[in-house]
Amino acid sequence: MVFAMAQIMVFWVLGESLHYLTDIPISGSVLGMLMLFFYLMIRQNISLDLEKTSQALISQLTLLLLPGGVGLFFLGERMQGQWLPLLISIFVGSILSIILSLLLMKQLVKRKGL
Amino acid sequence: MDWLLALNDTLIGLILHLADSPLLPVAMTLVAFQIGIWLFNRLKHPAWLPPIVSSGLILVGLILLMPIDYNQYFQGARWISFLLGPATVALAIPLFLQFHHIRQLFMPITITLFIGAPLAAGLSLAIAWMLGADLTVILSLAPKSVTAPIAVSLAEILGGIGGLAVGIVAITGVIGSVFTPIISRWLKCEDERVIGFIMGMNGHGIATARAFEISPKTGAFSSLAMGLTGIFTAILLPLCYGLMS
Incomplete structure (x- = not known):
């Protein structure tokens, strides 16, 4: 647990350092994830400890998002008149995107005869 | 009546003291979340009341009742949000x-x-722009199909609102998990790999949890799509935005 957590934190520090030093507009944690992914691809091997720790972290994502998510209810006048266009665009955009990407992938798989 | 006023003052003082450190914010977040999970199980897993909604509403109620505002709450509860960093890195696994x-x-x-x-990001962005949404709202909408921890950092990098992005991502996830199976039946697509991939691409973690209920293969492809979409969008979106502005 501690070893896996240390590994994860080291990759986060590396990602954050890269973000700070190069001005790449990608957050440090995402860069850390990319670096850890490439590290694992090169090693082609993962410890059970790291697998279990990542599962534990990811399974509690909802809790970790809760403090920020509550902020949604305290946006006040910044959101005046914004809710309706927002909800319409989420709903219509998502449905259209599902239909189009499904048709695309279905055709691609069919053409390849996979 | 004097003793009642004195009691009230003492109570307010106590709450302010407890909220001054992470103690009260962290404790109330954990308790509210546990009640949310308990409600979710008690009501037999209703899709319309996921734990994040019920526990979020409980927290809103608590913050409004107490003599603290959201910023004071978040100062302490950041202790919990901090773990979003390692959770994001852990998505590599x-x-x-x-x-x-x-x-x-x-x-x-x-x-x-x-x-x-x-397409998943662009279609909604175009519609929101046509309907006259504000720029901060549009920027919070951009990472809507990406898994929430990545979406929060993306929204903040672009100049959107993290909290709003969490809500948008949650709604998108529910739409992706409910409508992808219906639409695939309608379009006569039975390939579990395709259904899974489209679920993960449009509905991230929420749809992936649903995809694993359909079959392990659907879940595996959904999980793959969630990771690939997250990385691809996290790289592409800031670059596009940088070029446009």
Whole structure:
């Protein structure tokens, strides 16, 4: 647990350092994830400890998002008149995107005869 | 009546003292979340009341009742949000474990990702822009199909609102998990790999949890799509935004 957590934190520090030093507009944690992914691809091997720790972290994502998510209810006048266009665009955009990407992938798989 | 006023003052003082450190904010977040999970199980897993909604509403109620505001609450509760960092880094592990599935359908997956992921963000952005939404709202909407921890950092990098992005991502996830199976039946698509991939690409973690209920294969492809879409969007979106502004 501690070893896996240390590994994860080291990759986060590396990602954050890269973000700070190069001005790449990608957050440090995402860069850390990319670096850890490439590290694992090169090693082609993962410890059970790291697998279990990542599962534990990811399974509690909802809790970790809760403090920020509550902020949604305290946006006040910044959101005046914004809710309706927002909800319409989420709903219509998502449905259209599902239909189009499904048709695309279905055709691609069919053409390849996979 | 004097003793009642004195009691009230003492109570307010106590709450302010407890909220001055992370103690009260962290404790109330954990308790509210536990009640949310308990409600979710008690009501037999209703899709309309996921734990994040019920526990979020409980927290809103508590913050309004107490003599503290949201900023004071968040100052302490940041102790919990901090763990979003390692949780994001840890997303590399499921992606690594599911990555071998990509070999089965390499070209269809690559082309669908390169066209579909910008589509998932772009269509909603275009509609919001046409309906006259504000720029901060549009920027919070941009990462809507991406798994929430990545979406929060993306929204903040772009200049959107993290909290709003969490809400938008949650709604998108519910739509992706409910409507992808219906639409695939309607379009006569029975390939579990395709259904899974489209679920993960449009509905991230929420749809992936649903995809694993359909079948392990659907879940594996959904999980793969969630990781690929997250990385692809996290790289592409800030670059596009940088070029446009």
